[in-house]
Amino acid sequence: MDVQHALMSPTEFDMPESVLDALVHGHLAHASLFIGTADVTEKAVRWLAQAILCEGDVRPCGACSSCIKFLADAHPDFFATSGTKVRTNDVEQLQSWLTVRGHQGKKVYALFGADSMTSVAANRMLKTLEEPEPHVYALLTAVQRHTVLSTIRSRCFTHTIHEKGAWPQADYQVVPFVHEALNPPENSSFDGFIDKMVRWTEMWLVERQPALILATKWQAFCGEISAEDSLTLLVEWLRDILYTRIGQSHIRFRTWESQVSHISPILDVRQWTRAIEIVLDSRQRLQSHVAALLNFEQMCIRLREDLS
Ligand SMILES: [Zn+2]
Structure with missing residues (x-):
């Protein structure tokens, strides 16, 4: 576009x-x-x-x-x-x-x-x-x-x-959460999660893996952290990519800066915004007790279909 x-x-x-x-x-x-x-x-x-x-x-x-x-x-x-x-x-x-x-x-x-x-x-x-x-x-x-x-x-x-409840609330609530994920103390359940998430983003957008494979992968990441926490981090990660896409520089996932600049041009601003909405929507659905894998499948299908 x-x-x-x-x-x-x-x-x-x-x-x-x-x-x-x-x-x-x-x-x-x-x-x-x-x-x-x-x-x-x-x-x-x-x-x-x-x-x-x-x-x-x-x-x-x-x-x-x-x-x-x-x-x-x-x-x-x-x-x-x-x-x-x-x-x-x-x-x-x-x-x-x-x-x-x-x-x-x-x-x-x-x-x-x-x-x-x-x-x-x-x-x-x-x-x-x-x-x-x-x-x-x-x-x-x-x-x-x-x-x-x-x-x-x-x-x-x-x-x-x-x-819009989700955006401002998420911003306020996730700050310590994202901080912990970015700087995991020893034995943290977040250890390695962000690397896996970054890798997953590449499987999604660079390798263009099928939606169901992406969903199964995401489910496998969630052994240590809850499905809801995993999606909160995904939203924050996509937000950083969006900020980079519109030329803002205060990104939090600094360690992954080269991946961010590699990934951000793949979609346009509106598509990144849409991706964030889809993930927020999935996180919301988890709260209504939709089975995690089914929910991830729906999310990945929408990420594929809505954004191609
Ligand atoms: Zn203007």
């Missing part, structure tokens, strides 16, 4: 695959309604708006002139209502903003709390939603879908947004 269209994965919430896909391929719907808590949907909408307007290689890059303006709340092509209610006055301001030509060709507006819209405001919005101009994206939020007026919601694609 062309790196021009790569995305940074949001860390605080799960953006639906369909939205990410549409964003990457440039066919995002004109109007989207995001359902979830006010906090998480606002974060999701701001992330998406920044990504739409970003001019960087890996969006949202946080460093291009568009991102800098966006993060400073000074982007001329982004309009957002303030507060948690959408008032008639907001809609009027929005409509006059829409008449101004976009600086970069694209314009994005956010209506936070579309379920709080008065019927007067909603009626004024209908025409704007009905007759979309090209390259104008409407991002609406609401706590519940059914509380949004049906005339509004029928004009939007609806997506549910959840907080």
Whole structure:
């Protein structure tokens, strides 16, 4: 995939695959309604708006002139209502903003709390939603879908947004764990595990071994450490590879630096992100008592199928 269209994965919430896909391929719907808590949907909408307007290689890059303006709340092509209610006055301001030509060709507006819209405001919005101009994206939020007026919601694609528990929690909890794995004391159960994991990654991506062989291998590694711990380390290892792929240098698996730089170019940023999601998903399934080998098999099949 062309790196021009790569995305940074949001860390605080799960953006639906369909939205990410549409964003990457440039066919995002004109109007989207995001359902979830006010906090998480606002974060999701701001992330998406920044990504739409970003001019960087890996969006949202946080460093291009568009991102800098966006993060400073000074982007001329982004309009957002303030507060948690959408008032008639907001809609009027929005409509006059829409008449101004976009600086970069694209314009994005956010209506936070579309379920709080008065019927007067909603009626004024209908025409704007009905007759979309090209390259104008409407991002609406609401706590519940059914509380949004049906005339509004029928004009939007609806997506549910959840907080992402796994990423930030994993970061916080695994620090001592990864440290111990990287610097095993004598007689540690981690002894040699990382070497095996690195070797396994090469079997997966360089030698392209079949999924079922990869699963059996992984199962065999888990004699000393639990299946769940093994996947936690795999996630952290893949994260380091991803960081290297996007040019960041604070990797923790320093001893394996040459392997990291050998492996990281094999997949693109989005594929590495996807690989991490697949492993996180498998780890989650282990908690629901799916048999470890079966779970590893499913994981390896997805790593093969989703990423080739
Ligand atoms: Zn940018």
